[in-house]
Amino acid sequence: MAKDEAQADSARRKMVVESIVEGRKMEAYAEHRTKEMNVCWICNAICYRKTPGRHVGDKWICIDCLRQLKETLDTLDEWEEELAMQKEARTQLDSDLG
Numbered sequence: 871m872a873k874d875e876a877q878a879d880s881a882r883r884k885m886v887v888e889s890i891v892e893g894r895k896m897e898a899y900a901e902h903r904t905k906e907m908n909v910c911w912i913c914n915a916i917c918y919r920k921t922p923g924r925h926v927g928d929k930w931i932c933i934d935c936l937r938q939l940k941e942t943l944d945t946l947d948e949w950e951e952e953l954a955m956q957k958e959a960r961t962q963l964d965s966d967l968g
C-alpha cells in the first residue's frame with residue numbers, strides 16, 4: 871500500500887470511529903433524558919423534569935391538565951345540577967307527549 875493510501879485509510883477509520891462515538895454519546899444522552907422525561911397521562915405531552923406536574927398514583931399529569939381537572943371538579947356540582955334538570959325536562963316532555 872502506498873503511503874498516501876495508508877494515510878487516507880487511517881483518516882477514514884478515524885472518521886468511522888468518531889461517528890460511532892458520537893452515536894453512542896447520543897444514545898447515552900437520549901437515555902439520560904428519558905429518565906428525566908415525563909409523559910402526561912391525559913394530554914400525552916412530553917415534558918422534562920422542569921415542567922410542573924404531579925404524580926397521581928403511578929401516572930404523571932402536567933399542570934395544564936391538573937388545572938383543567940380542578941376546574942372540572944370545581945364546577946361538578948353545577949354540571950350535575952344541569953344534568954338533573956335536563957333529565958327532569960326530558961321526563962316531563964315524555965309525559966307531556968304521552
Ligand SMILES: [Zn+2]
Binds near residue numbers: 913914
Ligand atoms: Zn397534560
